[in-house]
Amino acid sequence: MRRHRITVLLGALALAAGALTAGAGAAAAGTPSGPATPSGPVTPPAEFGTDWHDPLTVPPPVTRPATRSCTVTLAEARFRDFTPYRGDYAPPTDCGRGSWAKVVLRLEGNVKGRQYDRLGNLTLGGVEILRTSTPQPSPDGITWSVEKDVTRYRDTLSRPQPVEMLIGNVVNDTYTGVIDVKVTLTFYAAQGPVGPAATPDLVLPLTGPTVTTPRNTERILAEVYATGSGGGCEEYWYMTVPDAAPYSCKAADGPHREVRVHVDGRLAGIAAPFPTVWTGGWSNPFLWYVTPGPRAFDVQPILYDLTPYAALLNDGRPHRIEVTVAGVPAGQSGWSTPTNLLIHQDHGRQVVTGALTRHEETAPSGHSRWTPGAEHRLDTEGAHRLTTAGHLNTSHGRITTTVTREVRADSTHRWTDGESLDALTARWSDEEDVTRGGVTTRTARAYTMDGETTLGAGDRLRTVLTLNDRADVATLRGGRPVDRSRLDDHYTGDATYTTNVPRDQRHAVGTTTARHRQYGTAAGGGCYDRTVSTAQGTVTTDRRRC
Numbered sequence: 001m002r003r004h005r006i007t008v009l010l011g012a013l014a015l016a017a018g019a020l021t022a023g024a025g026a027a028a029a030g031t032p033s034g035p036a037t038p039s040g041p042v043t044p045p046a047e048f049g050t051d052w053h054d055p056l057t058v059p060p061p062v063t064r065p066a067t068r069s070c071t072v073t074l075a076e077a078r079f080r081d082f083t084p085y086r087g088d089y090a091p092p093t094d095c096g097r098g099s100w101a102k103v104v105l106r107l108e109g110n111v112k113g114r115q116y117d118r119l120g121n122l123t124l125g126g127v128e129i130l131r132t133s134t135p136q137p138s139p140d141g142i143t144w145s146v147e148k149d150v151t152r153y154r155d156t157l158s159r160p161q162p163v164e165m166l167i168g169n170v171v172n173d174t175y176t177g178v179i180d181v182k183v184t185l186t187f188y189a190a191q192g193p194v195g196p197a198a199t200p201d202l203v204l205p206l207t208g209p210t211v212t213t214p215r216n217t218e219r220i221l222a223e224v225y226a227t228g229s230g231g232g233c234e235e236y237w238y239m240t241v242p243d244a245a246p247y248s249c250k251a252a253d254g255p256h257r258e259v260r261v262h263v264d265g266r267l268a269g270i271a272a273p274f275p276t277v278w279t280g281g282w283s284n285p286f287l288w289y290v291t292p293g294p295r296a297f298d299v300q301p302i303l304y305d306l307t308p309y310a311a312l313l314n315d316g317r318p319h320r321i322e323v324t325v326a327g328v329p330a331g332q333s334g335w336s337t338p339t340n341l342l343i344h345q346d347h348g349r350q351v352v353t354g355a356l357t358r359h360e361e362t363a364p365s366g367h368s369r370w371t372p373g374a375e376h377r378l379d380t381e382g383a384h385r386l387t388t389a390g391h392l393n394t395s396h397g398r399i400t401t402t403v404t405r406e407v408r409a410d411s412t413h414r415w416t417d418g419e420s421l422d423a424l425t426a427r428w429s430d431e432e433d434v435t436r437g438g439v440t441t442r443t444a445r446a447y448t449m450d451g452e453t454t455l456g457a458g459d460r461l462r463t464v465l466t467l468n469d470r471a472d473v474a475t476l477r478g479g480r481p482v483d484r485s486r487l488d489d490h491y492t493g494d495a496t497y498t499t500n501v502p503r504d505q506r507h508a509v510g511t512t513t514a515r516h517r518q519y520g521t522a523a524g525g526g527c528y529d530r531t532v533s534t535a536q537g538t539v540t541t542d543r544r545r546c
Contacts, residue, residue, distance in 0.1 A: 044535035048497075048508040051140035052537025053290045057297055058516040058530045059489070060523070062104050062147045067191040070095040074105070075122065075165045075183040084166040089124060091158055095189040098158035099196035102188040105130060105148045107181055112141025114503075115177025117279040117288075119229050120167035121338070122183060126205040127156045128338040130183075131225045131299035133278055134167060135292065136285050137177050138537075139503075146297045150185070152342065154199040157185070200342040210318035211341065215351045217310050218394050219344035219401075219436075223301035224323050226259045226273050226337045234334025237327075238275050238426055238449065239413060241378050245370045247415060250329075254368030256382035256409055257327040259337070261304050263312070264320050267361060269304035270386050272407040272430040273325070275449055277467060283422075283453050284463035286495035286510040290534045294469040294489040301340075305434050307401040308390035311354030327366060348395025358389035358402070366409075375421065378413040405432040423452035440476040455499070462496040473522070485520030511535045 070092035077085035091097070107130070115137055122130040129150050135142060150157070167179050190196040200221075204211055213220065228234040233249035240251035261269035276295055279288035288296075306313075306321075313319055323337040346352050366382035389402040411426035430445040451465035468490050475483040495510025515531040527546035534540060 042538060042540045044538040044540060046509075046536070048286060048289075048506070048510070048536050050504075051138045052142075053534065053539050054142050055135040055144040055290055055292060055297075056532060056539075057292060058514045058532050060516070060518065060528045060530075062102075062149045063524050064104060064186075065101045065188050065194045067101055067194050068095055068189040069186050070189075071184050071186045073182065073184050074124075075163055075181070077165060077181060079118075079120075079167040079169045079179040079181070080171040082166070082168045084164050087163040088160065089163050090160045092187050095187040096196075098154060099190050100151065100154065100157075100187050101190045101194045101197055102149065103151045103154070103157060104186045104188075105146075105150045105183065106186065107132065107146040107183045108143070109134065109145070109179060109181040110141060110143040111135075111137040111177045111179045113137060113139060113176035113178075115169070115171075115175050115179070118167050118169050118179060119227065119278075120165065120181075121225070122163070122165040123205075123338075124153070124156050124163055125161035126207050127153060127203050127340055128205065128225055129153050129156070131227065131301075131338075132167075133296055133299070134179055135279050135297075136289065138289070144297070148298055151197045152199050153203055154197070155201060155203045157187075201345040202341075202343040204341040204343065206321055206323075206339040206341065210320050212316065212318045213310075213313045213341065213343060214345055215314045215316050216346045216349050217314055217343050218307075218346040218352055218392055218399070220306045220310050220313065221342040222261055222269065222304040222306055222321065222323075222339055223342060224259060224261070224271075224304070224337050224339045225299055225301045226271075226323070226325065226335065227276065227299055228257070228273065228325075228335050229278070232332075232334045234328060234332070235278070236281070237273075237334075238411065239422075239424060241413065242368055242370060245372075245376060245378060246417065247376070248419065251327065251332075252329045253327055253366065254378065254380050255327070255411060255413070256366035256368070256380055257325055258364065258366070258382070258384060258407060259302055260324050260326055261306065261339075262320070262322045262324065263306065263309045266359070267386060268306055268309055268321075268388065269403075270384050270405055270407055271302045271304065272409060272428040272445070272447070273302070274300070274469070275426070275428065275447055277449075277465075282451055282463045282465055283461060284495050284497070284510075286497055286508045286537075287463060287465060287493040287512060289537050290539065291491065291493075291512045291514040291532055293467055293491055305401070305403045306341075307392075307436070308356055308358070308388040308403060310352070310392055311390055312356055314352055314354075326364065346394045346396075352392050352394055354390060354392035354398075356388070356390040357400075358387060360387045361385070374416065376415050376417075378411075380409065380411045380413070382409040383407065399437050400435075402435045403432070405430070407431075420455040421452070422454075425450045438478055440479075442474045442476065444472045446470045459499045459501075460496055461499050462494070464494045465492070467491040473520075483521055485522040486518065487522070488515075488517040490515045490517075509536055513541075 497508035
């Protein structure tokens with residue numbers, strides 16, 4: 001059962017308010033608070049009460065250099081509707097002018113009462129620098145925070161910009177939670193042995209139908225903040241079924257999705273979307289009150305290397321760079337794909353010439369097979385492979401870039417009539433090799449979801465769910481490995497409550513465990529390993545192993 005179904009199941013729960021209206025923009029999810037390591041054995045309550053631990057996430061905090069710092073308030077607002085916050089930003093003057101060692105964004109929020117999870121974004125001069133979601137509050141109220149390294153937006157941050165932030169919200173007699181947030185930027189100066197960070201020379205948001213890039217571009221990346229959200233079925237795209245199957249969320253071709261980038265109508269990049277589970281996901285908010293799912297509070301953009309197309313883009317003319325989501329039914333909304341171009345320039349040349357030399361693509365596949373029965377079953381497979389290559393004549397020689405990316409998806413969806421049983425086992429892989437000169441970066445991403453929701457006797461709804469977000473990155477020089485890193489973000493949860501009753505009669509219980517591991521140069525000290533476990537909203541374990 002997905003979130004759109006929980007609006008029915010929780011109708012009476014939310015102050016016994018009959019039919020609910022889920023406002024557009026109800027989609028999203030958790031956030032981090034400071035660590036609260038239990039000092040000794042913890043005895044959790046027998047069931048959830050009116051308050052629980054503030055949300056916290058287990059990834060490592062953003063590392064900071066020990067240099068002079070300056071903090072600027074970027075936004076401060078109380079969101080009660082769909083009115084965006086608008087303000088003005090000016091860079092600090094006491095920590096260097098644009099040549100910073102690091103810039104860290106921090107969002108602090110609080111909300112109390114009753115409210116859905118909401119999706120939010122923040123733009124600076126049209127450049128999206130944060131996409132986030134909110135946790136669902138307790139009656140007594142919660143606070144949370146999100147941190148993000150935004151150093152790569154140095155070009156945007158180095159001059160005054162208009163600020164716009166929106167967390168679309170609905171506040172009325174039933175949904176009482178006003179979302180109160182403050183966003184700051186902390187700039188760390190480049191001092192002594194700590195030099196300025198290497199960042200793109202230019203950041204261009206795709207805000208119109210065409211874009212003109214500098215003629216001396218020698219590397220160009222696109223980052224796409226792709227989210228299926230907005231309260232409709234694309235919020236749970238991985239659970240949709242073809243029109244012929246008897247299920248409440250439909251998509252003509254089933255659940256296979258792929259995020260694609262086109263340059264002047266030609267396919268230039270492919271990727272598997274991350275299957276984000278927001279904090280109302282899987283019909284069970286008790287899974288997410290303290291430990292949100294991976295990436296729910298800090299939506300990470302998909303990164304595409306478009307450098308093979310740089311020679312075509314360097315002609316000084318406007319070009320169309322477009323993002324589409326394959327598999328979404330024609331004319332159906334539900335996906336947001338704000339995109340930034342990260343551009344590196346050759347300061348030794350006014351014009352960099354070259355050519356696109358290779359474009360090879362397998363025919364994209366994506367099909368579903370529905371097997372009807374007392375327990376319906378939908379098996380879905382999808383795959384696609386793309387290779388592009390091009391060379392550039394730079395001031396430091398001819399450089400060839402080759403990008404090969406392959407995405408695959410396999411899922412099995414099982415459900416009964418009425419969806420009193422609803423289960424999914426799914427795996428997505430996204431593997432990419434980028435060779436630039438004699439250096440290859442090899443990235444293997446894998447996302448998994450294995451869950452089941454059942455509605456049993458006494459209207460007791462139970463959800464058991466496991467999520468995993470994994471990435472292995474290797475750098476090779478001349479074919480030999482010179483660097484490796486690994487990320488493994490794992491979540492498990494099991495929660496049960498009574499539906500169709502007022503909040504104080506739910507008798508909810510739930511346990512969760514979130515474990516985040518990083519190894520290699522991406523982790524401070526070469527290793528990071530933290531596990532947080534909860535029971536009935538109480539933190540029972542907060543363990544660090546590195």
